[in-house]
Amino acid sequence: MNFCSHCGGPVRLEVPAGDNRPRHVCERCGAIHYHNPKVVVGCIPEWEDRILLCRRAIEPKYGLWTLPAGFMENGETTAEGAARETLEEAGARVDILDLYSMISLPDINQVYLVFRAKLLHLDFTHGEESLEARLFAEQEIPWEDMAFRTIHRTLMHYYADRRNGSYALHVSDIFHKPR
């Protein structure tokens, strides 16, 4: 951030009065600009014993597999965002079920929220951001070609829980830098 999005004046990093960390503060109008983590919402669309994965047509991770997921937008609930991403990336309508995985990624300022979901039809297709979308049985999951550690971890929990016959929320963190 170099300029104030409100007045166009220059900004500098300083700790505002009553605050305890540096913020971008406008030297002209005094506006304080906060930057906060983004939420990534997605789901595990289930059809009998198979789940829907999408192969990415965009960077990062072009060509690798993932669950339908993306940045939550203003004006929607977490479940609505997860359903919207599934429609956009896989042309698939789902009923969103329980929250299944919440993963904080503090070094890239993201929080993943992945729900279980019921896939409602088989005539899905793929959107512009996917090369293909298809159903996988557990033994077909392309574990080594997963786009993201969040998705890999979520699916590892998923199949372990399925073998145990009960699904529980999994909350965890992924760090990219040593602490």
Place this chain on the structure above:
Amino acid sequence: MNFCSHCGGPVRLEVPAGDNRPRHVCERCGAIHYHNPKVVVGCIPEWEDRILLCRRAIEPKYGLWTLPAGFMENGETTAEGAARETLEEAGARVDILDLYSMISLPDINQVYLVFRAKLLHLDFTHGEESLEARLFAEQEIPWEDMAFRTIHRTLMHYYADRRNGSYALHVSDIFHKPR
């Protein structure tokens, strides 16, 4: 948003290529500026059969009661954010336990994440943003003087679950406009 935070040029609302909703796009450098929901992290600090509430010293809702909670910051996990807010608002150290409540507020672009937590000491105080912090038994909870619907709802679930002897994650939404 009136100006590009990158180059200081004017921005206009338009739907970028490959996108499906209006974004602030810089007329000079072409930067696309996204605006996404913010996460509010907090906790229910428990000490035996009582919980810790704070009375707000700032607007909005000056003088009303709430759980320690606030905007998640870059560089932290959801649990770290909840613990930090508790330290800032109530001078209290906690061990964060399970996620207990997730509430989407799509009309104000927020997602609340409230954890159960174990309060670690009784010599807490209150920070600059609180008038006081104190422990409440269930029959003392100031239900009519709660600052936020999210907190009121979370505590209603909490005491209902406690009577039933088992706590479960509660996911819900609060709308401010008709749909």
